[in-house]
Amino acid sequence: MRHNLLTLSCCLTLVSNFASAQSFDQPNFNPSTVLWYQEPAQKWEEALPVGNGRLGAMVFGKPSEERIQLNEETYWKGGPYSTVVKGGHEVLPEIQKYVFEGKMLKAHNLFGRRTMGYPVEQQKYQSLANLHLFFAETEPTTVYKRWLDLETGITSVEYRVQEVRYRRDVFVSAPNQVVVLRLTASEAQKISFKANLRGVRNPAHSNYGTDYFTMDPYGQDGLMLKGKSSDYLGVEGKLRFEGQVKVVAEGGTVRTDDVDLWVEKADAVTLYFNAATNFVNYHDVSADPHARVEAVWKNMAGKSYTQIRDAAVKDHQKYFQRTTLQLEIAASSYLPTNERMLNIQKTADPSLAALVLQLWPLFVDWVFPAWHPARQPARHLEQRHEPRLGFQIHYQHQHRDELLACGNGQLVGMCGAPHPDGQRIDGSRQPGGQRTLRLPRLGVSPKH
Numbered sequence: 404m405r406h407n408l409l410t411l412s413c414c415l416t417l418v419s420n421f422a423s424a425q426s427f428d429q430p431n432f433n434p435s436t437v438l439w440y441q442e443p444a445q446k447w448e449e450a451l452p453v454g455n456g457r458l459g460a461m462v463f464g465k466p467s468e469e470r471i472q473l474n475e476e477t478y479w480k481g482g483p484y485s486t487v488v489k490g491g492h493e494v495l496p497e498i499q500k501y502v503f504e505g506k507m508l509k510a511h512n513l514f515g516r517r518t519m520g521y522p523v524e525q526q527k528y529q530s531l532a533n534l535h536l537f538f539a540e541t542e543p544t545t546v547y548k549r550w551l552d553l554e555t556g557i558t559s560v561e562y563r564v565q566e567v568r569y570r571r572d573v574f575v576s577a578p579n580q581v582v583v584l585r586l587t588a589s590e591a592q593k594i595s596f597k598a599n600l601r602g603v604r605n606p607a608h609s610n611y612g613t614d615y616f617t618m619d620p621y622g623q624d625g626l627m628l629k630g631k632s633s634d635y636l637g638v639e640g641k642l643r644f645e646g647q648v649k650v651v652a653e654g655g656t657v658r659t660d661d662v663d664l665w666v667e668k669a670d671a672v673t674l675y676f677n678a679a680t681n682f683v684n685y686h687d688v689s690a691d692p693h694a695r696v697e698a699v700w701k702n703m704a705g706k707s708y709t710q711i712r713d714a715a716v717k718d719h720q721k722y723f724q725r726t727t728l729q730l731e732i733a734a735s736s737y738l739p740t741n742e743r744m745l746n747i748q749k750t751a752d753p754s755l756a757a758l759v760l761q762l763w764p765l766f767v768d769w770v771f772p773a774w775h776p777a778r779q780p781a782r783h784l785e786q787r788h789e790p791r792l793g794f795q796i797h798y799q800h801q802h803r804d805e806l807l808a809c810g811n812g813q814l815v816g817m818c819g820a821p822h823p824d825g826q827r828i829d830g831s832r833q834p835g836g837q838r839t840l841r842l843p844r845l846g847v848s849p850k851h
Contacts, residue, residue, distance in 0.1 A: 482641025486520025620659035646678035
């Protein structure tokens with residue numbers, strides 16, 4: 404199945420392989436929807452996020468070694484368990500008696516001894532994997548830039564090595580449920596690298612050594628990662644996962660050697676990653692991760708990279724373009740994002756607020772996945788494994804038009820919380836049901 408997974412046209416030209424370069428030298432992009440930088444991420448907080456609500460990725464963008472951290476929504480520590488204390492209800496009248504008598508310490512202590520469930524902490528969310536790509540180029544890089552375009556949901560890296568321009572595009576498809584990494588170059592046979600897919604262990608929040616993972620080749624064009632969650636606070640780790648990488652090269656050669664996958668002298672390369680766990684719901688972990696992964700590959704059969712990308716962008720824009728937030732653009736708005744963050748301490752940059760407001764819901768939805776309710780109406784985040792007690796504490800994606808404005812036209816963080824200055828906005832509807840928000844000029848006070 405995997406060897407016939409994708410069909411690619413053999414007549415693709417080098418020009419069509421290499422996407423047109425993004426220019427940041429001239430102010431021809433929207434600073435309210437683009438983050439961009441002139442250096443790779445040095446730490447997690449500086450990496451750029453992409454996701455689809457189930458799979459999330461953080462892209463670091465280092466020229467010589469790309470690292471993409473990968474998440475899957477249901478991969479948590481521990482497994483199904485109950486915190487119910489047998490017989491705890493029997494002491495409830497006594498606890499109530501102490502409360503009404505004002506003996507709060509006695510009530511507190513009795514509650515802790517007889518009714519408090521253990522462990523008192525929740526299980527921890529786990530990072531699933533890291534995809535590493537080690538590139539053959541050893542010469543210095545120039546004209547480096549990386550960016551995230553909120554309009555498309557695609558993050559990109561571009562740089563030069565001598566006269567060759569290299570580019571990487573990364574996105575996560577909701578329709579096809581895969582993380583996609585596309586590598587192109589301005590000249591033929593210039594893409595060579597070694598890739599491996601590594602599991603992640605976190606000794607700080609687990610019983611170290613109770614989790615494990617195995618790394619293996621999968622055919623001559625893929626990698627496989629399997630593993631289990633760690634025990635935590637006495638709860639046995641019962642989550643099992645599987646992740647796979649599939650490589651499609653245009654030109655050149657592809658081979659696997661032990662845990663590494665090698666691509667040599669290709670014109671363009673596309674890597675697809677998908678993953679699943681055995682999670683069904685908070686008390687059932689009986690699913691087959693391998694069958695779930697193979698079902699994704701089967702669904703993708705016969706689709707080209709262009710079809711997968713276009714479907715992902717269309718799906719993303721269906722939600723993102725329902726709302727636009729327009730704030731004043733300053734000359735400093737076109738600076739690299741890290742410079743804008745420093746510059747706003749002394750110079751007003753209202754469109755930076757628009758960028759942050761539009762990025763945050765996507766970041767939470769992408770990197771800390773919570774199935775979008777419009778896509779999975781019956782799905783909830785129950786992978787903490789506690790029995791539900793009539794309520795759940797979890798992030799639920801807030802539509803941006805709900806996040807930005809309520810029907811009364813007030814600027815809000817969430818509906819019901821008006822702008823502290825009481826400023827009004829024009830919440831006029833645009834064709835297709837889009838809401839455009841035009842706000843008054845907002846000044847920025849210097850940092851003291």
